[in-house]
Amino acid sequence: MTELPPARPTHQFFDRQQCEVIHLAALEILRRTGARVHHPEALELLREADAIISDTNLVQFPAGLIEWALAQAPSNVTLCGRGTSQPAIRMEGMNVSFGTGSDCLNYLDPRTGEHRLFKAEDVVACIQLVDSLPEIEFCMSMGIPSDLDAISPYRHQAALMMEYTSKPVVFISGDKADCEAIVAMAAAIAGGSEALRMNPTLLCYSQITTPLNHGETSTDKLLYMAELGLPIVHMPSPMMGGTAPITMAGALALGNAEVLSGLVIHQLKNPGAPFVYGQGLHHIDMKTTISVYGAPEFELARAAVADLARYYNLPHWGYAGHTDSCVMDEQAASDATSSILVALLTGQHLAHDIGYIEAGLTTSPEMIVFSAEIINRMRHFMQGMSFDADSLALELIHQVGPGGDFLKTEHTLKNFRSFWQPVLFNRRRMHDWQKKGSKRLADQLREKTVSLMEARQPEPLSGSLKDELVYILQAAR
Amino acid sequence: MDLKPIYKNVIEGQADAVESGVKAALAAGVDAGVILNEALIAAMDEVGNRFEDGDFFVPEMLIAARAMQAGLALLKPHLTAIDVQAAGKIAIGTVKGDLHDIGKNLVAMMLEGAGFEIVDLGVDVTPEAFVKAVQEGANLIGMSALLTTTMSNMSATIEALKAAGLREQVKVMVGGAPVTEEFARSIGADAFAPDASSATRVARQLVA
Numbered sequence: 001m002t003e004l005p006p007a008r009p010t011h012q013f014f015d016r017q018q019c020e021v022i023h024l025a026a027l028e029i030l031r032r033t034g035a036r037v038h039h040p041e042a043l044e045l046l047r048e049a050d051a052i053i054s055d056t057n058l059v060q061f062p063a064g065l066i067e068w069a070l071a072q073a074p075s076n077v078t079l080c081g082r083g084t085s086q087p088a089i090r091m092e093g094m095n096v097s098f099g100t101g102s103d104c105l106n107y108l109d110p111r112t113g114e115h116r117l118f119k120a121e122d123v124v125a126c127i128q129l130v131d132s133l134p135e136i137e138f139c140m141s142m143g144i145p146s147d148l149d150a151i152s153p154y155r156h157q158a159a160l161m162m163e164y165t166s167k168p169v170v171f172i173s174g175d176k177a178d179c180e181a182i183v184a185m186a187a188a189i190a191g192g193s194e195a196l197r198m199n200p201t202l203l204c205y206s207q208i209t210t211p212l213n214h215g216e217t218s219t220d221k222l223l224y225m226a227e228l229g230l231p232i233v234h235m236p237s238p239m240m241g242g243t244a245p246i247t248m249a250g251a252l253a254l255g256n257a258e259v260l261s262g263l264v265i266h267q268l269k270n271p272g273a274p275f276v277y278g279q280g281l282h283h284i285d286m287k288t289t290i291s292v293y294g295a296p297e298f299e300l301a302r303a304a305v306a307d308l309a310r311y312y313n314l315p316h317w318g319y320a321g322h323t324d325s326c327v328m329d330e331q332a333a334s335d336a337t338s339s340i341l342v343a344l345l346t347g348q349h350l351a352h353d354i355g356y357i358e359a360g361l362t363t364s365p366e367m368i369v370f371s372a373e374i375i376n377r378m379r380h381f382m383q384g385m386s387f388d389a390d391s392l393a394l395e396l397i398h399q400v401g402p403g404g405d406f407l408k409t410e411h412t413l414k415n416f417r418s419f420w421q422p423v424l425f426n427r428r429r430m431h432d433w434q435k436k437g438s439k440r441l442a443d444q445l446r447e448k449t450v451s452l453m454e455a456r457q458p459e460p461l462s463g464s465l466k467d468e469l470v471y472i473l474q475a476a477r
Numbered sequence: 478m479d480l481k482p483i484y485k486n487v488i489e490g491q492a493d494a495v496e497s498g499v500k501a502a503l504a505a506g507v508d509a510g511v512i513l514n515e516a517l518i519a520a521m522d523e524v525g526n527r528f529e530d531g532d533f534f535v536p537e538m539l540i541a542a543r544a545m546q547a548g549l550a551l552l553k554p555h556l557t558a559i560d561v562q563a564a565g566k567i568a569i570g571t572v573k574g575d576l577h578d579i580g581k582n583l584v585a586m587m588l589e590g591a592g593f594e595i596v597d598l599g600v601d602v603t604p605e606a607f608v609k610a611v612q613e614g615a616n617l618i619g620m621s622a623l624l625t626t627t628m629s630n631m632s633a634t635i636e637a638l639k640a641a642g643l644r645e646q647v648k649v650m651v652g653g654a655p656v657t658e659e660f661a662r663s664i665g666a667d668a669f670a671p672d673a674s675s676a677t678r679v680a681r682q683l684v685a
Contacts, residue, residue: 405582407583
């Protein structure tokens with residue numbers, strides 16, 4: 001009998017031709033409409049590369065320049081955990097890694113149910129939670145501590161992440177000086193900047209302002225990370241109906257033009273520097289004016305961006321485990337489930353925002369723990385099904401024969417563990433479930449989250465490295 | 478002699494090690510009833526607890542039961558009547574019209590592991606066959622049904638026991654996916670058990 005490779009669920013939204021339409025549309029936007037670049041050095045690099053600059057800073061891009069930049073950028077980026085050259089995250093093919101979101105003002109405390117401002121100790125507790133969950137593979141800060149340095153909270157957040165998790169870190173920065181301090185800390189831990197460049201433990205996240213505006217501060221960060229050869233996701237968040245056309249094709253084309261113009265600046269500074277493609281394409285809700293996370297359009301946009309990035313052969317940025325609900329409820333659970341499945345099916349390399357509720361204003365540790373359970377479940381789904389001889393089990397079927405049972409066979413004993421076992425989800429029947437306290441999912445989730453947050457002792461950073469982080473934080477003031 | 482290794486090997490489902498452990502214990506002059514109760518049955522109690530707590534899965538419970546039975550087979554010639562009668566004799570089967578026996582087999586294995594003598598009547602068991610088993614000395618009967626269409630035959634068996642004048646001398650327990658505590662009460666059964674490990678606990682309470 002022929003042995004086939006395993007079958008796996010797959011998903012493709014755009015074919016080549018559809019990607020090409022969005023590509024050519026972006027080329028036309030950049031040639032005809034152009035983009036504003038509010039940065040002298042970037043303008044100089046563009047002028048030297050034969051871009052047309054008018055009205056001080058309006059740049060029109062020749063198509064060849066954009067396609068040159070696409071050909072320079074590396075096709076994959078890997079991120080390492082602290083103290084190892086072994087990649088923790090390989091941004092390639094259909095690989096998906098999940099991580100938290102950044103910078104929420106509010107914290108939903110699982111112990112008390114209280115919705116309040118983030119404190120530094122909450123950020124630490126959340127980072128430790130991320131460190132303890134194998135399903136969460138990279139860390140973003142989750143909250144801005146209201147009780148820490150209000151002027152430069154970002155480098156403090158980054159220091160906390162480097163101290164309390166050994167997982168790769170995605171950082172936010174207020175300006176280039178923040179980037180410098182954060183990179184210096186990571187380099188100190190990695191054992192020098194060369195080691196950090198070869199085995200990067202961090203990724204910089206920065207924003208392009210839609211429509212078609214490259215701000216001075218964000219372009220500063222872009223050029224700095226390019227120069228160091230450290231990875232950056234430099235991306236717009238086009239808001240359909242607000243900062244972008246309300247139709248998805250137009251918004252996607254606009255966002256694509258913004259990313260590609262950023263890529264040109266980046267590659268002109270240092271050809272071959274690692275660049276992560278991202279577009280936070282979403283829409284404005286015309287009832288409440290929020291930027292919506294829990295919507296079929298949001299998920300379609302994710303599929304579109306992933307296929308487009310794959311068309312360009314670039315590593316890319318994604319979204320999962322977020323909701324517009326204000327609490328960890330049925331809506332949040334439903335949003336987490338569908339977004340995580342979409343992330344896996346569409347192969348979003350770095351799916352971030354795990355734990356976001358209230359459309360990104362609040363982080364909920366319970367949402368993180370719930371999402372971890374769903375990630376685990378959906379990864380089992382994605383494994384698909386094997387077709388080898390042991391899986392077909394014809395000999396076994398013959399031996400057991402009509403009327404027998406498979407429960408007692410070695411084959412069952414050997415293989416039953418490959419089935420998914422939930423931690424939070426109930427499988428007891430009513431009688432038994434009542435006997436065990438009639439706990440709803442929300443009760444189980446709260447207990448599990450609190451016990452994880454109380455149990456975790458992180459591996460501490462060595463004393464001298466900790467001193468070095470403190471020194472860098474103080475010197476950077 | 479230390480019976481702990483036998484206990485541990487039953488829990489881990491190591492049938493060969495259980496056999497050699499039991500042989501060594503018998504050779505060393507340990508009483509067969511002591512080996513049965515303190516190693517084999519105690520181990521199966523622990524297996525049942527782990528299963529109810531969600532730490533053990535069905536296949537693990539089954540290999541443990543198989544290891545227990547391997548040890549029990551060696552002990553049987555040495556056991557006194559008192560050792561065997563201690564727990565009780567249970568006749569078990571799926572009710573008339575129902576051929577689904579995986580659950581019933583599991584329950585039988587666990588009950589045997591708990592020290593009961595099992596008379597397995599098989600599948601599609603008529604009320605008359607249950608009555609006959611009670612006449613032959615069973616002090617507890619266990620009936621299982623998977624189908625809602627066959628559940629009613631449980632009450633037919635209980636009626637048949639009454640008609641034969643045997644209802645007072647036997648305990649009746651029922652189980653199976655559609656069976657509930659309320660249903661068990663409504664047909665006049667003595668107890669209901671939702672799964673194999675609770676069946677053991679329930680059976681012990683009934684014959685205590």
